[in-house]
Amino acid sequence: MSVLGGDGPHAEQLTQPARAGCGWTDGQKGTMHVTTMSSAEPTRRDFLYIATASVAGIGAAATLVPLITQMNPDASTIAAGAPIEVDLSPIADGQVIKVFWRGKPIYVNHRTKKQIEEAQNVDVAKLPDPQPDSARVKPGHDQWQVLIGICTHLGCIPIAHQGPYDGYFCPCHGSVYDTSGRIRQGPAPLNLALPPYAFLSDTKIRIG
């Protein structure tokens, strides 16, 4: 501030913050009462503090975006999650096969007539997660039950053809699913999830 030089401008400069804040003139032009009371009115310095802190805060928050987003699945992981095709013809009546899509086990269950009837003849209203069997298979393909083999409780892999409903049983915390993959007993809150899939022909599906 020495570039300003002289006492006059220097003295005037000292009074500047006061004028902006709690300083007041008593009628005589240029005469100031400089008080040390904290001001009720915001000063220019307050504005600068808040503006500086805001810019720094917004900058810091913006920096978090790449730091947090880098933990989401990367491009190669997403690319490896492309749809897969499964040939159904070798799967025998009553057999369950397991394929992997996006690192998740997908059960393809070729259900027997008895299993289909059992799954259909359930009082849907009494289920913990009410869903009719027809909503869990593709129309006209009642014998094919395709579902994600991950327990909806905490992510273990249920075992096929286990448990009182001849469906799936999770060994971790004892959740029991029926042949439609609906939750019947245990701590899991929801039915086994269905992957997105479509029939390309009667003996071929595409998952994803």
Added chain:
Amino acid sequence: MSGHPSYQPQSAFMRWMERRLPLGGLIYSSFVAYPTPRNLNYWWTFGGILAFMLGVQIVTGVVLAMHYTPHVDYAFDSVEQIMRDVNYGWLLRYLHANGASMFFLAAYIHLFRGMYYGSYKEPREVLWILGVILLLLMIMTGFMGYVLPWGQMSFWAATVITNLFSAIPLVGESIVTWLWGGFAVGNPTLNRFYSLHYLLPFVIAGVVGLHIWALHMVGQNNPAGVEPKTEQDTVAFTPYATIKDSFLLAVFCIMFAWFVFYIPNFLGHPDNYIPANPAVTPMHIVPEWYYLPFYAILRAIPNKLLGVMALGASILILAFLPWLDTSRVRSARYRPAYRQFFWAFVIVCIGLGWLGSKPPEGNYVLFARIFTAYYFAFFLVILPVLGKIERTKALPNSISESVLREGKPIGAPAPPPASAKV
């Protein structure tokens, strides 16, 4: 506390140093002249043991990191290579794996000691909360370390624990995908767990620094639960506390060594010597013993979201202990009713640990529910109410009085043939 000599540098170098960086003075005032209550018993030695165990874990961990490969294709094999090929690799890994158990054992004893003697009460609330933060950090670090060998238990522990976050409404699934870095637990998950497992112990060390700083602000609690009033009530940290800490540390290390050299896999699970297989969940998955009580609470509640909330609450509730306990008397020595409830609480915690190791069926679930109810009732009902209605015993006037006269006022007639017990 005055009366204990202040630091006098002996050598010319230390005098030179002291004027520039007074490290000698800090160490002297913190670990030599620092006044400790004269009635501290052996339950007070676990803080030192914990500091030692943190050192053991960091030293063995840094060395293991020189030989470990955090990749799903190599992690399991690199751990086996440490066991078979690396010089003393077996010793370092067994020290690290069993060291985690010893660390938790000491932490739980330290925690129960704080609860028994009311060490969390005014003015030690911040000290206590820092301790709860340390426990949380230990739980996170231990969990991520358990994932690194990439055995079956590692993989499925990672799956189950990360899936706890899927219970959060709306954003749960997105959070789990973000934690995994994929659509399932995989290589990105292993990599980031390795990174964080290396980072967190140093965070723990930092918080330990705060914990000790807070301790030295307010001073140690003691078995009588009354503050030191005169110099008669305290002794210098060195040699009194130092020798006591050293003795129990040596005893503790004998037990540690016994596990490491004779039964190194006793606390582990055989399933973790099977390489991780995303297609097959082991028939019976259980966490390490030090998480079992929390695991039992999780499974006791037949609703996913509420179970996860109870699991989190069972740890976080400890942070509120200073305000949940309304009694003004610190030590359970002078709280006969609290003492009963406290020991019931200890038994419940151990019982939950046992139930957590059992399959979730039949009476196991029933007892887990009863014990879980007591766990929370202890904090939310018993402690707030008991503080208001309990008839406590008369507190000693000073620590000296409680030690020298077994709580009887100094000046009262001495009992005939004193059965001296210190």
